[in-house]
Each structure stands twice: as structure tokens, then as C-alpha cells.
Amino acid sequence: QVQLVESGGGLVQPGGSLRLSCQFLGNTFSGYIMGWYRQVPGKEREMVARIAPSRATVYAKSVEGRFRISRDSAANTVDLQMERLTTEDTAMYYCLADWGRNQYWGQGTQVTVSS
Numbered sequence: 001q002v003q004l005v006e007s008g009g010g011l012v013q014p015g016g017s018l019r020l021s022c023q024f025l026g027n028t029f030s031g032y033i034m035g036w037y038r039q040v041p042g043k044e045r046e047m048v049a050r051i052a053p054s055r056a057t058v059y060a061k062s063v064e065g066r067f068r069i070s071r072d073s074a075a076n077t078v079d080l081q082m083e084r085l086t087t088e089d090t091a092m093y094y095c096l097a098d099w100g101r102n103q104y105w106g107q108g109t110q111v112t113v114s115s
Contacts, residue, residue, distance in 0.1 A: 002026035002104040004095045009109030016113070017083050022095030022106060024076040033098040034071055034078040038091035038111075045094065049080060062088070085113045 003025040012018050020036065035050035049069035050058045057069055068081045078095065090113045095106035 002032075002097050002102075004097055004104055004106035006093065006095050006106045006109040009093060009111045011112045011114065012085055013115050014086055014113055016085050017081070018085065018111060020080040020082070020093055020095075020109060020111070022078045022080075024078070024097060028099075029076040029097075030073055031099055034069075035096040035098060036069060036078075036080045037094045037096055038089075039094065039108075040091045048093070050096075050098075051078065082111070085111075087113050089113050 005023045006020060008018060008020040010018065030053055033050055033052050036048040037045050038048050039045040046060065048060050048063055049067055051069045051071050055071065059067060066082065066084045069078065071078045090111060092108040092110050094108045097104040
């Protein structure tokens with residue numbers, strides 16, 4: 001069984017930065033594709049960034065060049081560094097661990113970008 005615990009959300013002004021972290025609790029972290037997704041009320045959850053065990057990354061076009069996903073195999077964590085935040089980035093952010101038929105989600109951490 002896998003448990004994901006997110007942290008690092010909060011309130012930030014437009015143009016600011018935040019770093020989200022997801023702690024992976026369980027076995028074989030190295031085998032999972034890890035990702036960050038976000039959701040606002042009334043909309044579908046959308047992919048923000050994903051990182052494979054090989055550290056290959058995929059980003060949503062809306063965050064390319066501003067966000068950076070990374071993983072630490074020693075600490076079993078995956079981080080999302082977010083720069084130049086805009087009000088459009090306001091959402092609940094969720095961590096995902098994905099390995100074939102096995103998908104696990106964290107509880108989410110709220111990011112609010114507002115002046």
C-alpha cells in the first residue's frame with residue numbers, strides 16, 4: 001500500500017514562488033511515475049507535471065518554463081517548484097503515484113495566488 005502526503009501549499013502573491021513536496025510512504029518508489037495534478041471547483045483535474053523513474057518529465061503547456069518537477073529517490077519525495085505564479089494557478093494540487101494498474105493520490109494541498 002502507498003500513501004502520499006503533500007505539503008507546501010499556501011497563499012502567495014502574483015509573481016511569487018512556492019515549492020510543493022510529496023512524501024511517498026511505501027515500497028518501490030523508484031518504479032512509479034510521479035505526478036502533480038490540480039483541480040479547481042467545477043473543473044476536471046488536470047495534469048501539471050509528471051516525472052518518470054528515468055527522470056524524463058512532461059509539463060502542461062500552461063506551466064512550461066515556470067514549474068519544475070523533481071524526484072529524490074533517497075528521500076522518496078517528489079517536488080514541484082513553481083515560479084512566476086499567476087491567479088490562474090490557484091487550485092488544489094494533488095500528488096499522484098502511477099504504476100500500471102496501481103494509482104494512488106494524496107489528499108491535496110491548496111495553492112492560492114492572490115494579491
